[in-house]
Amino acid sequence: MSDAVVDSPAPAEQLYGCVVTYSRGEKVIHASRGNYIATLKKAIDDSFTMCTDLTAVDFLIYASTNRQLPSDISGERFEIVLNLISLERRERLRLRVQIAEGEATLPTAFDLFPGTEAMEREVFDMFGIEFEGHPDPSRILMPEDWEGHPLRKDFSVGRIPVQFKGAPS
Amino acid sequence: MTSDLIAGTPAATGEGPQEMRSRSELTAKEVLREVGSVLRMSEKEASELTSSPVENDEEQTMIINMGPQHPSTHGVLRLMLELQGEKVLRCKPIIGYLHTGMEKQAEELSYMQGGTNVTRMDYVSPLNNELVFSLAVEKLLGIDGDIPERATWMRMLLSELNRMSSHLLFMATNGMDMGAVSMMIYGWREREEVLRFFQKVTGLRMNHNFIRPGGLAADLPAGWRDDVLTILEGLPPRLAEYDILMTNQPIWRERLQGVGVITAEEAVALGTSGPILRSTGVAWDLRRDLPYLKYKEVEFDVIVGSYGDSFDRYAIRLNEIRESMKIVYQILDKMPSGDYRIQDKKVTPPPRARIDESMEALIHHFKIFTEGFKVPEGEVYVGIESPRGEIGCYIVSDGSPKPYRLHMRAPSFVNIQALPHMMRDGLIADAVAVISSIDPVLGEVDR
Numbered sequence: 137m138s139d140a141v142v143d144s145p146a147p148a149e150q151l152y153g154c155v156v157t158y159s160r161g162e163k164v165i166h167a168s169r170g171n172y173i174a175t176l177k178k179a180i181d182d183s184f185t186m187c188t189d190l191t192a193v194d195f196l197i198y199a200s201t202n203r204q205l206p207s208d209i210s211g212e213r214f215e216i217v218l219n220l221i222s223l224e225r226r227e228r229l230r231l232r233v234q235i236a237e238g239e240a241t242l243p244t245a246f247d248l249f250p251g252t253e254a255m256e257r258e259v260f261d262m263f264g265i266e267f268e269g270h271p272d273p274s275r276i277l278m279p280e281d282w283e284g285h286p287l288r289k290d291f292s293v294g295r296i297p298v299q300f301k302g303a304p305s
Numbered sequence: 306m307t308s309d310l311i312a313g314t315p316a317a318t319g320e321g322p323q324e325m326r327s328r329s330e331l332t333a334k335e336v337l338r339e340v341g342s343v344l345r346m347s348e349k350e351a352s353e354l355t356s357s358p359v360e361n362d363e364e365q366t367m368i369i370n371m372g373p374q375h376p377s378t379h380g381v382l383r384l385m386l387e388l389q390g391e392k393v394l395r396c397k398p399i400i401g402y403l404h405t406g407m408e409k410q411a412e413e414l415s416y417m418q419g420g421t422n423v424t425r426m427d428y429v430s431p432l433n434n435e436l437v438f439s440l441a442v443e444k445l446l447g448i449d450g451d452i453p454e455r456a457t458w459m460r461m462l463l464s465e466l467n468r469m470s471s472h473l474l475f476m477a478t479n480g481m482d483m484g485a486v487s488m489m490i491y492g493w494r495e496r497e498e499v500l501r502f503f504q505k506v507t508g509l510r511m512n513h514n515f516i517r518p519g520g521l522a523a524d525l526p527a528g529w530r531d532d533v534l535t536i537l538e539g540l541p542p543r544l545a546e547y548d549i550l551m552t553n554q555p556i557w558r559e560r561l562q563g564v565g566v567i568t569a570e571e572a573v574a575l576g577t578s579g580p581i582l583r584s585t586g587v588a589w590d591l592r593r594d595l596p597y598l599k600y601k602e603v604e605f606d607v608i609v610g611s612y613g614d615s616f617d618r619y620a621i622r623l624n625e626i627r628e629s630m631k632i633v634y635q636i637l638d639k640m641p642s643g644d645y646r647i648q649d650k651k652v653t654p655p656p657r658a659r660i661d662e663s664m665e666a667l668i669h670h671f672k673i674f675t676e677g678f679k680v681p682e683g684e685v686y687v688g689i690e691s692p693r694g695e696i697g698c699y700i701v702s703d704g705s706p707k708p709y710r711l712h713m714r715a716p717s718f719v720n721i722q723a724l725p726h727m728m729r730d731g732l733i734a735d736a737v738a739v740i741s742s743i744d745p746v747l748g749e750v751d752r
Contacts, residue, residue: 160444160685186573188688189697189714198703204683217699219686219714223573223587226594230686251576254722262408271335277401277751280323286409293406293413 148206152178154231155206164230166209169242172233176218176248184220184229187249190256192216192235192263196289213237214265218245235265244270262287325368325385325397365389373402377482377737380747384724384736391733396725400718403751411711415677416442419708420514423698426713427749428511429474432467432503433691434713435516436460440597441687441698442518445680448647455643456520461598462533462636463506463516464689465629469540470499471692472622472629475744476547479619482741483560488550495543502532519653520646530637537630547623561616565727565739568613575726576719579694580625581743584610584617591690603635615742622744625692652678677706686714693717693744715752717745 149156152175154165167175193215195203203211214235221228235242244267245252256267257276264285266273274280284291366389373381381402387395411422423438424431443449477492500510505526507513515522551557567577569585582589590607592600608624610617646653654673655666672678680702688697694716701710720743727739 159683160447162685187576188578188695188719189686189699189712191699191712191714193701193710198709217684217686219688219697219699223589223594228595228686228688249576250574251719251722254718258718274323275401276323277404279401286406293409 152182155208157204157206159204159230162228162230164232166206167231167233168209169233169235173243173245173248175231176245179220179229179231180248183222183224184227186221186223187218187245187252188221189219190216190245190252190259192259192265192287194263194287194289209234214240214263216242216259216265240265241268242266243268246270261285264288323399325387325395325399327368328366328387366394371736373399378740378747379478379745382721382740382745382747382750384740386728386733386736388733393728393731393733393736396728396736398721398724400721400747400750403747405752407752408711408713411708413707415706416518416680416708417673417677417706419711420517421512423711423713424512424514425748426715426752427691427693427696427717427746429746430467430471430692431512432463432516433689433696435514436464437687437689437691437696437698437713438711439516439518440689441685441700442680444685444687445683445700445702446518446652446678447681448519448649448652451647451649452520453644453647454641456645456647457598458636458640459521459525459645460516461600461603462633462640463503464598465632465636466499466502466533466536468692469626469629469633470496470503472626473499475622475692479741479744480551482737483557485551485557488547491543491546491550495540498536498539502529502536505529505532517646517653519649520644524645533633533637537633540626540630544623544626552620552623558616561614561619561738561742563612563614563616564731564735565615565742566613567723567727571726572613572723575723577694577723578716579690579692579720580618580621581694581720581723583608583621585613586611591688591695595688597687597689599639602639603632605629605632615738618742618744622692679704679706680708688714691716693746693749694720713749713752715749717743717747717749718752721745721750 151165153171154167154175157164157166195211195213195215205211212234214237216233216235218231219228220231233242242265244256246256246269253272254276256270257272257274259265260267260273261275261278262285275282278286366387368385368387370383371386372378372383383399383402385397385399386393407422407426411419414422419438420435423434427434440449443452473492473496477489477496480488480492503513504510506529507515567585569587572582572585572587578589586609588607588609593607605628608621608628610621650669654670659666660670682702682704684701686697686699688695695714696716697714699712699714700708703709724739724743728736731739
């Protein structure tokens with residue numbers, strides 16, 4: 137095989153204007169913060185009417201060169217991961233969005249998938265990523281006066297003593 | 306701890322309070338959202354409504370807490386209900402009372418130990434949790450095609466028996482919530498027989514850690530076939546009793562029919578799955594629609610309802626027990642002989658006898674139980690049908706023996722969002738019926 141063949145790969149597969157990759161055979165599209173909502177709308181029109189899961193990953197201590205991302209997407213600290221289902225075509229689709237540490241916000245998907253309300257609250261609670269326009273931006277699992285976001289990689293296990301509301305100090 | 310925290314000063318992150326706020330603090334738009342207009346009205350209709358859609362004086366309503374310590378909340382679910390007389394105007398579930406940071410803990414445990422963690426999430430169907438975790442790890446390892454046939458069929462057997470035991474527990478708790486106290490004893494009695502089989506196979510009644518990446522912990526014990534047959538033959542007359550005691554009984558029907566209604570559009574929009582989605586008439590069962598294991602090779606029906614009420618959800622679960630029995634009979638016929646786990650020395654420990662004679666086997670054994678096995682980099686999501694709906698496992702691996710991130714998509718966590726929509730304009734006495742029909746497991750909601 138000549139070097140020229142290796143250097144000029146086939147143009148990346150596109151779906152809803154986003155690059156498509158495959159992770160262990162699962163279809164993943166990579167949206168940006170800018171076209172996140174527009175991509176979701178296109179996915180809904182394409183029968184992906186159910187959002188089963190919305191979660192986040194903190195890539196703080198993950199070597200960014202090893203992240204399996206398409207070449208034109210630069211890895212940021214946070215990543216939002218959505219799993220959509222098409223009930224008609226019986227397919228799954230995963231959507232990944234990179235969120236920079238300095239501007240950890242994303243428009244809410246609540247208006248498109250009302251079922252993401254609790255999931256977005258959980259991501260906010262655990263990672264501190266705020267969802268613009270979310271109707272109820274409060275913590276969901278941790279107490280409302282908790283400080284910090286436990287699933288961030290710089291929040292170590294057992295570092296902070298257990299806090300209870302109204303406990304005598 | 307600082308005194309600021311005790312005083313309840315909002316933390317620097319600026320989140321809002323969790324509790325339900327009184328009407329006077331809310332704008333008309335916020336009230337609309339809380340009563341579920343997002344699912345019922347277009348934006349245009351909503352914007353045309355200028356005042357609060359429910360014309361009630363603040364004085365005539367009151368907000369009360371139900372739970373977290375309430376026997377019918379199945380654990381520590383807390384509901385804030387706004388009542389007008391006996392009518393529920395708004396409802397807000399408040400969760401987190403059982404949050405123990407299991408997803409954080411999972412990042413500290415190796416893939417070998419991870420099963421002990423995930424099995425404690427949905428403690429009513431632990432084997433399904435272990436199954437989805439194992440399937441995800443195997444997919445990351447790239448050995449999902451090499452799992453021995455017998456291991457796959459054994460997993461199906463345990464998964465279906467667990468579905469039966471979980472639904473039998475639902476029969477018990479649902480009966481008790483409705484006041485059929487004798488039903489509680491019957492449900493527990495039948496479930497106990499399944500748990501006794503689990504104890505014989507896995508050594509434990511719950512939280513088995515039996516399904517592991519690469520296969521299972523041990524083979525089925527001698528005489529397992531007779532034990533399963535005893536369960537299968539004993540159940541039909543008991544289920545017929547349930548029909549007499551509950552299904553065909555006018556009081557039971559009065560209590561459940563038309564209570565907690567949800568439409569198919571709402572159920573899909575809210576992301577619900579399992580019996581709640583199927584009660585609205587959407588025939589969606591991952592065992593049939595996105596098959597895993599060997600579900601393609603067995604015959605069963607997907608039970609659907611038509612009204613989306615509490616009675617449909619009860620009837621679906623009762624009939625799913627019968628479908629699971631049908632599947633288990635087919636599994637008994639098709640169970641092949643062979644190995645119960647993959648013979649990949651990097652993933653599963655060598656047989657005990659080999660350790661005495663082989664240095665290499667001893668090293669593998671030592672490595673697996675101290676360091677664990679390394680999993681190639683990548684990310685996968687696997688979803689399977691648990692008794693409560695789609696349970697999913699999302700794992701990101703950085704190539705080390707511990708998951709970089711493990712997220713469980715818990716069906717109860719999502720399904721519980723349907724509560725405010727089911728309860729709206731219902732009676733406070735029906736609230737218990739509605740909570741019960743969702744069948745939430747708070748260990749899984751809060752993780």
